[in-house]
Amino acid sequence: MPKILIVEDEPGMVMGLRDNCEYEGFEVIVAADGEEGLRKAITDAPDLILLDVMLPKLSGLDVCRSVRRRGSSVPIIMLTARSEETDKVVGLEIGADDYITKPFGIKELMARMRVQLRRAREHVRDPDTYEFGDIALDFVRHHATKSGTPLTLSPREFAILRHFVRHRGEVVTREQLLDEVWDIRDYPITRTVDNHIAKLRHKVERTAAEPEYIITVHRVGYKFLG
Numbered sequence: 123m124p125k126i127l128i129v130e131d132e133p134g135m136v137m138g139l140r141d142n143c144e145y146e147g148f149e150v151i152v153a154a155d156g157e158e159g160l161r162k163a164i165t166d167a168p169d170l171i172l173l174d175v176m177l178p179k180l181s182g183l184d185v186c187r188s189v190r191r192r193g194s195s196v197p198i199i200m201l202t203a204r205s206e207e208t209d210k211v212v213g214l215e216i217g218a219d220d221y222i223t224k225p226f227g228i229k230e231l232m233a234r235m236r237v238q239l240r241r242a243r244e245h246v247r248d249p250d251t252y253e254f255g256d257i258a259l260d261f262v263r264h265h266a267t268k269s270g271t272p273l274t275l276s277p278r279e280f281a282i283l284r285h286f287v288r289h290r291g292e293v294v295t296r297e298q299l300l301d302e303v304w305d306i307r308d309y310p311i312t313r314t315v316d317n318h319i320a321k322l323r324h325k326v327e328r329t330a331a332e333p334e335y336i337i338t339v340h341r342v343g344y345k346f347l348g
Contacts, residue, residue: 123147123148123149123292123293123294123295123298123343124148124149124169124170124239125148125149125150125151125166125167125168125169125170126143126148126149126150126151126168126169126170126171126172126235127151127152127153127159127162127163127166127168127170127171127172128140128143128150128151128152128153128172129152129153129155129156129158129159129162129163129171129172129173129174129177129182129185130152130153130154130172130174130177130201131154131155131174131176131177131178132174135174135201135224136152136154138228139172140152142228142231142232146232147295147297147298149293151166151168154178155177155178155179155180156177156178156179156180156181156182156184156185157179157180158179159171159173159177159180159182159185160180160185160188160189163185163189163194163196164189164192164194168196169196169197169239169242170196170197170198170199170235170238170239170242171189171196171197171198171199172199172201172231172235173185173186173198173199173200173201173218174200174201174202175200175201175202175213176202176203182200182201182202182213183212183213183216186198186200186213186216186217186218187216187217189217190216190217195242196242197219197220197238197239197241197242198217198218198219198220199218199219199220199221199222199231199234199235199238200213200218200220200221200222201222201224201226202221202223202224203223203224219238219241220234220237220238222234243288249261249287250262252283252287252348254335254348255326255328255334255335255348256268256269257273257326257348259280259283259287261280261284264277264280266280268325268326273325273326274325275322275325278303278318279318279321279322279325281303282299282303282318282319282322283322283326285299285302285303286336286344286346286348287346287348289346290346290347290348291345291346291347292345292346293339293342293343293344293345294343294344294345294346295342295343296315296316296343296344297343298343299315299343299344300314300315319336319344322336323336334347335347335348
C-alpha cells in the first residue's frame, strides 16, 4: 500500500485529498506546514509527496529543495494556485516530478500520482535472489529451495513472492495483487488470491496455519515479513 504525504494548509483541500487517496487504497499522512512536511518527508519515508507551494513556516519550494539535497528521490507533485509558467519551471528545476495547478480534476491528479509511483517502482531494481527463513529464491532461473532441497513453485507463485519482496513490510491489498500480479483491474471476487496464498503458505511456511512470513491483515490483504 503506497504511503502518500500530503503537505497542505487548507483543511478543505486536505480532507478532499485524503478521502480520495484513501479510497484509491493509499495510506495517507498529513502535514499542515512546510516544517512539518519536511520532517515527515524524512522520518516517515512516504512513497509520494503532494506538496503545496504556498505553505506556512517553509514554502513548498524550500521543502522540495531540502528533500532533494538530502538525496531523496521520492516522487513530488507540486500543488499550487499559481499558473505562471516561471513558477512551474522553478518547481521542476529544483526537483519536483510534476506540477498541477488548482483547481484540478481529482481523476487527473490520481492518474498523475499512479504514473509517478509506477516510474519510481521501475527505477528500483528487483533483487535476482532473495532468502528468508529456510527458503532461497532465484528469480532469474525460477529456482527455489527449502532447507537446501528443491522446492517446486509455479510462475504465479514466483510472481507473488517477487511482489511481496518488493513490498516487504508493507500491507499489500488483494486488489493490488490482482492488479499487479494477475493484471486484473476489475475485482468482482478476490477469493482467487486467498486460494493462491493458502497454497503458497503450505510450501514456504514451517506451519501454514501459523504463518511467520505471509501474514493476513484482516479485511485488507497481506504483509510479508520475510
